Amino acid sequence: MTVSGHQLIGQTSYRGDQAAIEPVNPATGKRLEPDFPGASERDIEQACSLALEAFDEYRETSLEARASFLDTIATEIEALGSSLIERAVAETGLPKSRIEGERGRTCGQLRLFASVVRAGEWLDIRVDSALPDRKPMARVDLRQRQIPVGPVAVFGASNFPLAFSVAGGDTASALAAGCPVVVKGHSAHPGTSELVGRAIQQAAKTCQMPNGVFSLLFGAGNVIGKALVANSCIQAVGFTGSQRGGMALTSIAQQRRVPIPVFAEMSSINPVFLMPGAVAARASSIGKDYVASLNMGAGQFCTNPGLVIGCRGEDFDVFKQAAMDAVTRTDGQTMLTPDIHAAYTQGIERWSDHAAIKCLASGSQGTTPNSCQPHLFAASAADFLADEALQREIFGAASLIIECEGVEEMQHVASSLEGQLTATLHMDDDDLELAQSLLATLETKAGRILVNGWPTGVEVCHAMVHGGPFPATSDSRTTSVGSAAIRRFLRPVCYQNFPDALLPHALKEANPYKLNRLLDGEREIWGDKP
Amino acid sequence: MTVSGHQLIGQTSYRGDQAAIEPVNPATGKRLEPDFPGASERDIEQACSLALEAFDEYRETSLEARASFLDTIATEIEALGSSLIERAVAETGLPKSRIEGERGRTCGQLRLFASVVRAGEWLDIRVDSALPDRKPMARVDLRQRQIPVGPVAVFGASNFPLAFSVAGGDTASALAAGCPVVVKGHSAHPGTSELVGRAIQQAAKTCQMPNGVFSLLFGAGNVIGKALVANSCIQAVGFTGSQRGGMALTSIAQQRRVPIPVFAEMSSINPVFLMPGAVAARASSIGKDYVASLNMGAGQFCTNPGLVIGCRGEDFDVFKQAAMDAVTRTDGQTMLTPDIHAAYTQGIERWSDHAAIKCLASGSQGTTPNSCQPHLFAASAADFLADEALQREIFGAASLIIECEGVEEMQHVASSLEGQLTATLHMDDDDLELAQSLLATLETKAGRILVNGWPTGVEVCHAMVHGGPFPATSDSRTTSVGSAAIRRFLRPVCYQNFPDALLPHALKEANPYKLNRLLDGEREIWGDKP
Structure with missing residues (x-):
């Protein structure tokens, strides 16, 4: 099938007559045919x-x-x-x-x-x-x-x-x-x-x-x-x-x-909390996996791990070093559009110039016109808590590591967070108590909470929540x-004293769709009752 | 227990220090003790x-x-x-x-x-x-x-x-x-x-x-x-x-x-559609029941039948006469507050002065300082369709009867309605086709649809919807x-890859609350599966 540049309206299609979109291949910077004149x-x-x-x-x-x-x-x-x-x-x-x-x-x-x-x-x-x-x-x-x-x-x-x-x-x-x-x-x-x-x-x-x-x-x-x-x-x-x-x-x-x-x-920066036990047990692999998640799709995911929080110390240094090594070995990938690329570059400049933020490592600048350069930054928890600007999302392969003086400060960071799509806990058995304490806070901050994983990759299933408190979404009660x-697209209607002939199909007494129902407050499975 | 005029804050109580509410008995116009100084x-x-x-x-x-x-x-x-x-x-x-x-x-x-x-x-x-x-x-x-x-x-x-x-x-x-x-x-x-x-x-x-x-x-x-x-x-x-x-x-x-x-x-005016078959069968009793519903609690219900729609003709005249007789026999009751009484009186004056609205009958003015006088008005469907002001709610025992030239005009009135808490159909077996046609419209206008009843009296049960499209409510997806x-007060959270020890009680593998669950997309009743 060829691309025509048409608006599709019902079963018809025709070219618009307003200002046109002129698509570009971001990897080459070259125009793609045809143009798409806008809808009137x-x-x-x-x-x-x-x-x-x-x-x-x-x-x-x-x-x-x-x-x-x-x-x-x-x-x-x-x-x-x-x-x-x-x-x-x-x-x-x-x-x-x-x-x-x-x-x-x-x-x-x-x-x-x-x-x-x-x-x-x-x-x-x-x-x-x-x-x-x-x-x-x-x-x-x-x-x-x-x-x-x-x-x-x-x-x-x-x-x-x-x-x-x-x-x-x-x-x-x-x-x-x-x-x-x-x-x-x-x-x-x-x-x-x-x-x-x-x-x-x-x-x-x-x-x-x-x-x-x-x-x-x-x-x-x-x-x-x-x-x-x-x-x-x-x-x-x-x-x-x-x-x-x-x-x-x-x-x-x-x-x-x-x-x-x-x-x-x-928007969401998807905080990842590294608990002491987990860092002691597997600092290097966490560091490596972090960068793999961060760099996936040039970091252009709503669920990109933009913030990692841990407690200062030797184990955490091992994690940081592994992440720095991994970022350094990373090649920048093409970003989706020149505008997104420009916004990313501005974000990197903003953080690079920020007195409280230190650049830990950078990957290679990619070779295409719109490729990003992956970046890893760090700041102290005290600085993070003092400046809300550090919670602003940079859309792309950039992430900020927050170093806490102890688990209490980690809890303060959790409490200070804006609404998020996801929050992640890396934990071991002996981190359970801390994890429980953080969980109570993170439940009020995020739509999805993960243990020992990375937030990129959203499973399409029944239990998934891709949502969360503002500003992650405009309505935390949905996914x-x-x-x-x-x-999101449904509303309830009550039918009172209806003759069966007038009832919608789904509500008829014979239950022709064989639906499970809440009957007088009890869940009734179709076929289970006489 | 005596009334102290206190604010209740947690387990404490104390008198406020701002401008006070001075409650009044609307039936006597007399002050009730104590006053309630406002919260700071x-x-x-x-x-x-x-x-x-x-x-x-x-x-x-x-x-x-x-x-x-x-x-x-x-x-x-x-x-x-x-x-x-x-x-x-x-x-x-x-x-x-x-x-x-x-x-x-x-x-x-x-x-x-x-x-x-x-x-x-x-x-x-x-x-x-x-x-x-x-x-x-x-x-x-x-x-x-x-x-x-x-x-x-x-x-x-x-x-x-x-x-x-x-x-x-x-x-x-x-x-x-x-x-x-x-x-x-x-x-x-x-x-x-x-x-x-x-x-x-x-x-x-x-x-x-x-x-x-x-x-x-x-x-x-x-x-x-x-x-x-x-x-x-x-x-x-x-x-x-x-x-x-x-x-x-x-x-x-x-x-x-x-x-x-x-x-x-x-707000809601709760339209009631009288279908020809129903009116032919029981015009008088519909008229009588209508006024009983209208006058209940001095008409101060969100679900008060403020609008009745039917087709002009002899049967409909019988209905109107029965309703007029009933209203004439009705005594005005005390309204909730002087402000509500004043707003009602202004509403009655507005309609009485409206060229397109005719006053059919009034009840007796009650004897208490804030008692209302029940009113029945009528207008043609053409006038109703031409002036949105006729959809404005008068909170109290006033209602407007809309006379249509035929069922097609009845359908137009249905289509012209704003969002409502309820809509009602009075019908007989031979009204089924018309009822189906109106229902398709009314489902998009109201949260609850009743057959052969009156909207006042809201059953507190599982299937109830007390809600509806704007302006009946601010969120039609709720009751x-x-x-x-x-x-309304819940939001979903997803727990990914949690160890059982960290899972909230309601989600633990052993299901200690014995909850019904959606397991891999299938409804599972606790106890039904091994």
């Missing part, structure tokens, strides 16, 4: 009204039909074959193996949501039976299900051109919930976006989904994003990107006549990865 | 920091300990006996039987949440087992539980001095979730609030809950509310009241350095009544 206000309105028109039909598709649509999207993405891989590599500078892995993850994620739709737990069916003889007042039959909120606007991320983009977690979970989706494709990888968008378009056609269940818009600058969030047809927003971007969209959403929720995943991500 | 900024800070201090201990209380605390609050409220009933009657003008019923509901609600805490479904335990042999990458053990968000500020409502106030649904669900609570007592019933607050204080003492798990502040005007929502210790807000009040608090919460969610239940209300 008319295009945005068209995509949003089509989404609203599609909503009534799409939200009442059967569980099997909706699941099959998600499965078919995965199949269609795989059918794009090497054209998708090549375009994504060219647009992102990421290695082919990484893109192939990400395609596997993206398709796996779509199929996970298909299985989630089929299982129907997300409908959260609750039935409180009628109690006609109750005194002093009879109770009528009451039933609850979750319904989708309406059309969702999705903003793809720069750093996951597949898994957090056009057919990424936000789109998959919104479609699973029964919400039509309008994606604003990220300007860093429009060709990749178009290819995936056409796969969704084809799947929608094959599965006879209503026109408007999916659209994909492109546009230079922020105008299109603002118009999308302000559009009255849109009922929720999924966003992955910078704090500034997330807060700007949130502000627009809150100022609408009818405010809507924005689920923005924004943007894993099956619970579907909840 | 220092008092607010003290209550909030104590709540934060209590959080770490309170959130890890065992399920049984927390449930027992909720049960004990109910017992202590009942132990207040007639002093509570008498004070509430004096402060609200509501009949004794209503207050007694509300006490039953309030205590039942606390006990429901105790049972919810014990059952532990709210923890939403998810376990994804380790897959050490998975290719290309092994998976480590991942577990998820819900944890409380932190201290919650609760704003009691004027119209439910017990069930939506100091120990009402917001407080019960927040305490159930594991969140300490700071209540801003409503200025219309401070004595009732203090008595209930002292019952909670006593229960906290008896159950050895941490100091600061509960505080109750009073204050004239809005200053105290603003300071409470702005306080950095507070992590979420529960509010029931006017749209203006809810939006003001929301705005403060969004402008904090760390924004927090505000769950505001604000403020029923067991699902607990979710």
Whole structure:
């Protein structure tokens, strides 16, 4: 399939007529064809009204039909074959193996949501039976299900051109919930976006989904994003990107006549606490693994370990030396865009000039125009506690090691942290008491807590939380990865005293979907009761 | 127990030193003793920091300990006996039987949440087992539980001095979730609030809950509310009241350095659709029941039927006549406060002067200083569709009947509605097709949909939704009544690769709480598997 530079609006596609995105290969600095003229206000309105028109039909598709649509999207993405891989590599500078892995993850994620739709737990069916003889007042039959909120606007991320983009977690979970989706494709990888968008378009056609269940818009600058969030047809927003971007969209959403929720995943430095026992036992390997995690994908992960905290001493010096050695041996990789590269370079300069921060080691500067130079910095806990600027994220392969005078100071550092996507504990058996104490603090700071691992690599499963307190996200009560991500796009409705004929399929007395239900407060598994 | 006019801060109590609330008996217009000097900024800070201090201990209380605390609050409220009933009657003008019923509901609600805490479904335990042999990458053990968000500020409502106030649904669900609570007592019933607050204080003492798990502040005007929502210790807000009040608090919460969610239940006119079959079958009884629902508690319910929609014709005239007869026979009751009475009177004047609105009938003006005069108005659907002002709520016993030229216009009225707490269908078997068509619209407009009933009377159960799209509430994805209300105050945390010794009790492999879990995506009932 070739890339046309078109907007995809429902089942149609055409070139926009506004300022164009001109994609660049960050590894060569060269322009990639074609350009993507931006969507007009008319295009945005068209995509949003089509989404609203599609909503009534799409939200009442059967569980099997909706699941099959998600499965078919995965199949269609795989059918794009090497054209998708090549375009994504060219647009992102990421290695082919990484893109192939990400395609596997993206398709796996779509199929996970298909299985989630089929299982129907997300409908959260609750039935409180009628109690006609109750005194002093009879109770009528009451039933609850979750319904989708309406059309969702999705903003793809720069750093996951597949898994957090056009057919990424936000789109998959919104479609699973029964919400039509309008994606604003990220300007860093429009060709990749178009290819995936056409796969969704084809799947929608094959599965006879209503026109408007999916659209994909492109546009230079922020105008299109603002118009999308302000559009009255849109009922929720999924966003992955910078704090500034997330807060700007949130502000627009809150100022609408009818405010809507924005689920923005924004920034995190992912603190890693090295406990004394673990450092005594395996300082070198922790140091080596740290740098491997830090440097993965040029450090361009939301879950990059940007902060490591430990207690000063000989063991910790061994850890530091191992990390320094590893960084020194590291080659800088191509970053995603010239802008991201420039922001990284500025961040490195900021830290290099900071009186309280010492540069411990640097890797080699890569040879491509936008390649980074990995950096390891260090500061004392006292300085970290004194200056909030040391918590500011540098997006890329740079990390800060915080040296504490003892475990009490480690606890102070934990308490001082802003909200995070992840927090990590490296521990041994004899660190248990300290770990318990830190855990009580870190639970209030992060969405995911890991033991003896590294935060990069987010498993797409049922127990995953990719979220956390502000400023990691705009809503700590949600996750943007894993099956619970579907909840962002659902709301409960109660049906009181309904005749069976009028009840939605999922709530009918015969339980035709064979759903597990909360019956009079007790969990009932389909088939377990007579 | 006597009323002292004190602020309750943790286990202490003392008189405030700011401008005082001077409670009034609305049925007599006379002052009630004592006055309640307002909380100072220092008092607010003290209550909030104590709540934060209590959080770490309170959130890890065992399920049984927390449930027992909720049960004990109910017992202590009942132990207040007639002093509570008498004070509430004096402060609200509501009949004794209503207050007694509300006490039953309030205590039942606390006990429901105790049972919810014990059952532990709210923890939403998810376990994804380790897959050490998975290719290309092994998976480590991942577990998820819900944890409380932190201290919650609760704003009691004027119209439910017990069930939506100091120990009402917001407080019960927040305490159930594991969140300490700071209540801003409503200025219309401070004595009732203090008595209930002292019952909670006593229960906290008896159950050895941490100091600061509960505080109750009073204050004239809005200053105290603003300071409470702005306080950095507070992590979420529960509010029931006017749209203006809810939006003001929301705005403060969004402008904090760390924004927090505000769950505001604000306004609703609760449309009731009378379908032709139902009207043909029982026009008179529908008319009579309508006025009974409308006039209950002087119409001071969030779920008051403020709008009735039907098709012009002989049957509908019978319904109207029955409703007019019933209203004419109705005596006005005392309203909750002079301010509410004044706003009601202004609303009636506004509608009486509106060219498109006709006054059909009025009840008798009550004899107490703040009693209302029930009113029934009518307008054509065309006029309703042309003027959004006709959707504005008049809080009290006033309702608007909308006459449509046919069922198609009825559908237009449904589509034009703002978000609502409830929508109601009166139907017969032969109305099914029309009901299905209206339902598809009303599901996107309301949190609860009723058939052949009246929206007043909100059952406290598992399937209840007391919520709905904006402006009915600030977050349509939640409910403020029923067991699902607990979710507002919870957020998920994922525990990755934890040794069993470090896992929270609820997540340990042996499942000591005997919780139902989502195990590798399948619902597992405790005890069902070997």
